[in-house]
Amino acid sequence: QQQVKQSPQSLIVQKGGISIINCAYENTAFDYFPWYQQFPGKGPALLIAIRPDVSEKKEGRFTISFNKSAKQFSLHIMDSQPGDSATYFCAAETSGSRLTFGEGTQLTVNP
Amino acid sequence: KAGVTQTPRYLIKTRGQQVTLSCSPISGHRSVSWYQQTPGQGLQFLFEYFSETQRNKGNFPGRFSGRQFSNSRSEMNVSTLELGDSALYLCASSRGGGQNEAFFGQGTRLTVV
Numbered sequence: 037q038q039q040v041k042q043s044p045q046s047l048i049v050q051k052g053g054i055s056i057i058n059c060a061y062e063n064t065a066f067d068y069f070p071w072y073q074q075f076p077g078k079g080p081a082l083l084i085a086i087r088p089d090v091s092e093k094k095e096g097r098f099t100i101s102f103n104k105s106a107k108q109f110s111l112h113i114m115d116s117q118p119g120d121s122a123t124y125f126c127a128a129e130t131s132g133s134r135l136t137f138g139e140g141t142q143l144t145v146n147p
Numbered sequence: 148k149a150g151v152t153q154t155p156r157y158l159i160k161t162r163g164q165q166v167t168l169s170c171s172p173i174s175g176h177r178s179v180s181w182y183q184q185t186p187g188q189g190l191q192f193l194f195e196y197f198s199e200t201q202r203n204k205g206n207f208p209g210r211f212s213g214r215q216f217s218n219s220r221s222e223m224n225v226s227t228l229e230l231g232d233s234a235l236y237l238c239a240s241s242r243g244g245g246q247n248e249a250f251f252g253q254g255t256r257l258t259v260v
Contacts, residue, residue, distance in 0.1 A: 068246040079151075079237050080190070087246065116153035125190065125200040131247045133178045133241050133249060 040128050042138025055113040056139045059126035062107065066128035070135070071100065071111050074123045084111070084122075116145045129137050148230075149174065151252035152241050159258045166224040168255045172219050172240030179221040181213060182251065184235040195237075196221055197243045228259045 041060045049055045059069075068087055072080035086093045086100040086109065093100045099112040105108055126138040152171040160166050172179050180203075181193040192205040196215035213223045219240075225232055235256050239249040 056224070070249070072251075076255075079153075079253045082248055082250065085248065129246070133180050133195050133197070133239075133243060133247065134192050134205075135182075135239075135249060136192070137182075137191075139189050 040126060040136050042126050042141060045059045045139065046142045048142070049141045051116065051118060051145055051147050053116050053145075054130050055126055055143055056110060057126070057143075058108065058110045059128075059138050060106075060108045061128050061136075062118045063116070063128070063130065063136075064107070065130045066136075067130040069100070069102065069109050069129070070127050070129070071098075071115060072125045072127060072137075074125065074140075080125060110119075113143075118145045118147050120133065148164065149252055151256050153206060153236075153238050153252035155229070156253065157256045157258075160228050161260055162228055164228050164229060168223045168238075168257075169234055170221045170238030170240075170252060171222070172221070172238075173210060173250055174206075176240040176250075177178075177219055177234060178220065178241045178243030178247075178249075180239045181221070181223050182237045182239065183207075184209055184237055184254070186231075190237070191246055193212060205229055223259075230259050233257060233259045 070085035083113040097114045103111045121134045127135040178197045180195040181190040195203040203231045215221045235254045237254045241247040241253045
């Protein structure tokens with residue numbers, strides 16, 4: 037019930053392409069869905085987040101799409117750049133500050 | 148403004164020992180959460196403290212404990228270390244109250260030998 041399923045595990049995209057990472061959840065009590073980016077040797081950095089009353093949120097090249105009925109949300113990275121190569125985690129939060137993370141997606145953007 | 152600071156960055160300990168990790172949250176943030184990150188299990192929630200009280204606890208054994216001080220700084224303690232405790236331990240701070248941005252430190256890399 038508390039799990040967040042993330043796919044794909046790894047993703048290779050050409051520079052300028054679109055990277056898409058998907059997540060699904062079961063617990064309808066989740067009410068906050070952030071995405072984090074993590075580079076080797078660093079802690080996760082918050083990229084963008086969405087609440088379930090919104091179906092889409094865009095910040096620069098990053099867009100979250102949220103489908104409440106399907107209990108799914110996804111991250112789209114437009115015009116992907118080699119500097120975007122990192123591990124991406126989706127997460128979901130219930131009350132308080134407890135985040136449940138997906139398994140992570142290792143993104144490689146080839147020049 | 149200063150980010151989340153975790154000390155030390157690296158630790159090597161022997162099985163059976165205990166260890167204390169420290170986290171200084173962003174100024175004004177009252178919630179501190181701890182996570183364990185391993186290649187096999189990913190990011191797993193340990194516990195969360197808000198205003199010196201433990202508000203949430205994950206599914207870890209009692210060997211893992213924590214506390215928060217009046218200045219919101221937090222410590223995490225692991226007693227009787229096991230090889231499987233080797234991991235990156237991350238601290239996140241937020242204003243608390245839910246639906247608030249959580250900011251992570253760089254973590255403490257613990258190696259148990």
